[in-house]
Amino acid sequence: MTRPPHAREKVLDAYCRLLREDGERAATMEAIAAAAGVSKGGLLYHFPSKEALAEALIARFEEIAALGLAEMEHAEEGPARNFVRTSVHSGTEMDHYFAAVHRLAQAANEAAITALESAHAAWLDLIRAEVGDDHAAEAIMLIGEGLYYHSTMPGSWSRGTFAATVEPLLAQVDRLRSGA
Amino acid sequence: MTRPPHAREKVLDAYCRLLREDGERAATMEAIAAAAGVSKGGLLYHFPSKEALAEALIARFEEIAALGLAEMEHAEEGPARNFVRTSVHSGTEMDHYFAAVHRLAQAANEAAITALESAHAAWLDLIRAEVGDDHAAEAIMLIGEGLYYHSTMPGSWSRGTFAATVEPLLAQVDRLRSGA
């Protein structure tokens, strides 16, 4: 880490936003540079290729995901509830980078696919360890994934449907958690 | 309806497959034409623009989704179980077109976003009507959406994790269904 130069940060954030809002095709070097307020040449000084940009974004996602995982592991309410609670779209950095990496994965970027699969596997492990029953754990995890799915979707339907209902949903999680 | 010409079908299927497997950016007119076994000119006779192609694919998805919805409504096991059962990736036409429309939605195609939102809303309505408790219905629907999310993902992690576990998952659905 050690504090990356300012321009690098701006570029990465712009790339993340373009991926998330307009999709992988729209996230061209030119568009990214413009959104970050630098020139194409300036961008290519920091990231010598488009692939390098994607790698940096994925690395960033992995950092954020690791932080979230540690928090989930030690959450007072338990990993299961914490996972579902943090899966609703809340505009966090995690939400943004998850959606961006998701776009790359759907463009068949292997590193992005691997990063998402690792995150999913780690989440499931923690929920399994807490809940005991594997199938209840899977069901809980899928509720969270469903929420993540909606959080990566453009449009606002899911926001209107789920935004205000985290607590009642957590009550359903408790039903699945308790006993098998 | 009324039996579209053969070439139209081939083109639409090729477009669907390219979107699903390689992403929206890779699904170029040239690649689609090649995959469908026609020339660029031939493709553009049937679909005068890329937008027209996308519209046709979305219309196709809406047909398939309507059929699935009717089946879900009258399923003997009930809409909730039927929804979750059919949400696991099973390589059906519905899976394929869902994934393809999902790629378009993530490329900020408004019609694709609307089509997916309509489908989600219709599914949730049926599950709500059966289950009674709105939050249990949402939880069940999210389990299905989680499975759909995984079915649209490239890579094989979810296949290995969920493929053999539909029945135990349906048992979890039953737990959520029964009583509030």
Added chain:
DNA sequence: GTCTATATCTCGATAGAC
């Protein structure tokens, strides 16, 4: 209905001035 040829534009990347 389907093809080839081609026009026009935009992409990612390089070169070199400052």
Added chain:
DNA sequence: GTCTATCGAGATATAGAC
């Protein structure tokens, strides 16, 4: 460290032969 200028490849779409 950031810019402008430019190249070659590949994108959508048109024109017109068959």
